[in-house]
Amino acid sequence: GIQVEQSPPDLILQEGANSTLRCNFSDSVNNLQWFHQNPWGQLINLFYIPSGTKQNGRLSATTVATERYSLLYISSSQTTDSGVYFCAVEYSGTYKYIFGTGTRLKVLA
Amino acid sequence: DAGVIQSPRHEVTEMGQEVTLRCKPISGHDYLFWYRQTMMRGLELLIYFNNNVPIDDSGMPEDRFSAKMPNASFSTLKIQPSEPRDSAVYFCASSTAIYEQYFGPGTRLTVT
Numbered sequence: 001g002i003q004v005e006q007s008p009p010d011l012i013l014q015e016g017a018n019s020t021l022r023c024n025f026s027d028s029v030n031n032l033q034w035f036h037q038n039p040w041g042q043l044i045n046l047f048y049i050p051s052g053t054k055q056n057g058r059l060s061a062t063t064v065a066t067e068r069y070s071l072l073y074i075s076s077s078q079t080t081d082s083g084v085y086f087c088a089v090e091y092s093g094t095y096k097y098i099f100g101t102g103t104r105l106k107v108l109a
Numbered sequence: 110d111a112g113v114i115q116s117p118r119h120e121v122t123e124m125g126q127e128v129t130l131r132c133k134p135i136s137g138h139d140y141l142f143w144y145r146q147t148m149m150r151g152l153e154l155l156i157y158f159n160n161n162v163p164i165d166d167s168g169m170p171e172d173r174f175s176a177k178m179p180n181a182s183f184s185t186l187k188i189q190p191s192e193p194r195d196s197a198v199y200f201c202a203s204s205t206a207i208y209e210q211y212f213g214p215g216t217r218l219t220v221t
Binding site: 031033035041042043044045048086088094095096097098099101102 | 140142151152153154157159164165198200202208209210211212214215217
């Protein structure tokens with residue numbers, strides 16, 4: 001099956017810093033989402049981005065499907081950005097999303 | 110919209126007992142997914158439904174697990190009998206087609 005790898009596994013930032021999270025996948029994908037799991041455990045949709053670039057406030061994402069990776073950019077990080085960021089991909093019409101292992105982000109005040 | 114609703118939010122039960130988790134998807138969504146999250150295995154898909162019909166249950170760990178969707182607005186995941194290794198957070202998600210999935214708040218299950 002498809003492999004979904006996220007890097008880095010852990011990240012500690014000072015408030016105000018910028019960061020880039022990466023998601024690599026081993027096969028062509030039809031759909032891709034980024035999620036933020038907050039410290040209370042809730043999974044929050046950030047982006048649905050099978051290709052191209054999207055921006056939402058301080059967050060933006062880019063997926064280069066032909067090169068099998070996606071990037072999530074966080075600018076001017078805030079303590080509320082802390083949590084785990086997951087990339088999830090759906091491939092080959094399986095109608096199943098496979099989740100990466102996540103990047104755990106901690107933003108210090 | 111209220112989003113995906115799950116109940117209960119927390120469940121503590123003893124080994125051997127039956128556990129039923131409930132989910133109400135977002136109105137109009139025709140796909141419903143059940144996931145389990147553990148430290149060891151991360152987020153894994155258990156089963157999904159399309160128009161109330163189970164499509165793929167290959168992620169269901171064993172026969173002790175069963176899921177139903179009697180109508181478009183309600184689904185259950187049942188574990189009978191429960192075991193300590195079933196302790197996890199169980200998420201329900203819904204979507205229109207296979208595009209953007211929306212997750213419920215999860216049910217934290219503890220089996221002692």
